Amino acid sequence: MGQLASEITDKYEFPYSEIPNFPVSTVEGHAGKLIFGKLGGKDVMAMEGRFHYYEGYDMKEVTFPERVMFELGIETLFVSNASGGMNPDFVIGDLMIIDDHINFFPEHPLRGKNFPTGPRFPDMHEAYDKNLRDLADTIAREKSIRVVHGVYVGVQGPTFETPAEYRMYHRLGGDAVGMSTVPEVIVARHCGIKVFGMSIITDLGLEGQPVEVSHEEVQEAANKAQPLMTEIMREIIRRS
Ligand code: HPA
Numbered sequence: 001m002g003q004l005a006s007e008i009t010d011k012y013e014f015p016y017s018e019i020p021n022f023p024v025s026t027v028e029g030h031a032g033k034l035i036f037g038k039l040g041g042k043d044v045m046a047m048e049g050r051f052h053y054y055e056g057y058d059m060k061e062v063t064f065p066e067r068v069m070f071e072l073g074i075e076t077l078f079v080s081n082a083s084g085g086m087n088p089d090f091v092i093g094d095l096m097i098i099d100d101h102i103n104f105f106p107e108h109p110l111r112g113k114n115f116p117t118g119p120r121f122p123d124m125h126e127a128y129d130k131n132l133r134d135l136a137d138t139i140a141r142e143k144s145i146r147v148v149h150g151v152y153v154g155v156q157g158p159t160f161e162t163p164a165e166y167r168m169y170h171r172l173g174g175d176a177v178g179m180s181t182v183p184e185v186i187v188a189r190h191c192g193i194k195v196f197g198m199s200i201i202t203d204l205g206l207e208g209q210p211v212e213v214s215h216e217e218v219q220e221a222a223n224k225a226q227p228l229m230t231e232i233m234r235e236i237i238r239r240s
Contacts, residue, residue, distance in 0.1 A: 003230045004078075005046040008037035016049065019068065023061040025049050034068075040238030045074060052180055054158040059109040063187035070117055070191035076132070076240065077188045077195045078233055082222045083178035084161065084213065085201035086170035087150055092204060093225045094148050095232070097136050098128050098197035101152045101182050102174055109183040110190055118190035127189050132196040132236060139235045145228050150175025152199055154182025160213040166205030176201060196236060200225045 016022045016032040025032045032049025047065055051057045069077065085094065114120045133149075140147040153174035155161075161169065161177060169177050176199050185195050202221035203213045 002048060003226050004039070004080075004233050005035055005048060007230070007234065008035055008039050008044060008046060011035055011037040021064065022068070023051050023057055023064055025051075034065075040234050042237050044237065045069065045072065050180065053105060053107075053156050053183065054179055059105070059107045059111070059183055062183050063109045066184050066187040066191065066193070067115075067117075069188070070193060074193055076129075077184070077193050078237070079181050079184060079195065079197040080229060080233070081152075081178045081180045081197075081199050082202040082218050083152060083176035083199040084166065084203045084205045085176050086166050086205050086207075087148070087175040088206055090148055090150075090175070090201050090204065092201060092221050094146065094201040095140075095225060095229055096148050096150045096152070096176055096199040096201055097133050098152045098181075098199055099133065099149050100128060101154055101185065102169075102172065103182050103186065104153055104155045104169075105182060106156055109187050115190065118192065122186075122190050124186075124189065127185055127195060128197055129194045132194065132240060135236055135240060136196065136198075136232055139232050139239070143231060143235075145232060147232070148175075148201075150199075152181060152197070153177040155179060160203075161205055163205070163207075163210040167207050170205075170207065177205070198229055198233065200229060 014034040035046045051062045151174050153169045157179035200222045202218040
């Protein structure tokens, strides 16, 4: 979902391979880079290429970019993802403002010796900044863009959920389920970085309505909803 990054001006790009200890994408031709520049009148850094736990990276690698962000003085992290909706009020293509998350990854990104960027037992009562969520609502209303709110359940994948798993995650309090974001958000919060997250509902796992899910339909729905998400993200960056 690189549309927002393509709007960055005054660009300076930095390949991951030039940064000591930065994980490098295993897929050839997708080496990945950090992009620095301006967006919405702000100095920004964007990641082209992201690391998922299901690809085989360990949690320290998945969240290494957030450690770099902290060292560079980044104040706010904007994250996006594609996810499967479990809330019966959702439709495919919806933009979900992430209000909270449930961590279902099998390994915690803060496991091990505590980094001095934050406490041993970090508070998580407002992982997703309330002011930024409110601002997103205001912007969506002004632009007549439909947004929904919900709890994102982070799982390792790479299988999509069975009907029983979708049902379980929904009954446990989740509105959408996906394979990213939660580790990065935890580490960003541990570093004191504010977070705003949005999820594109690319498929639905509703109780009693089992349907096949494919990567192709996930990509198609994500591509369709991307311009609206970009509009909201750009405007939050400009106003925050
Ligand atoms: N489940 C998990 N991850 C996903 C889904 C889903 O239904 N859709 C997009 N990413």
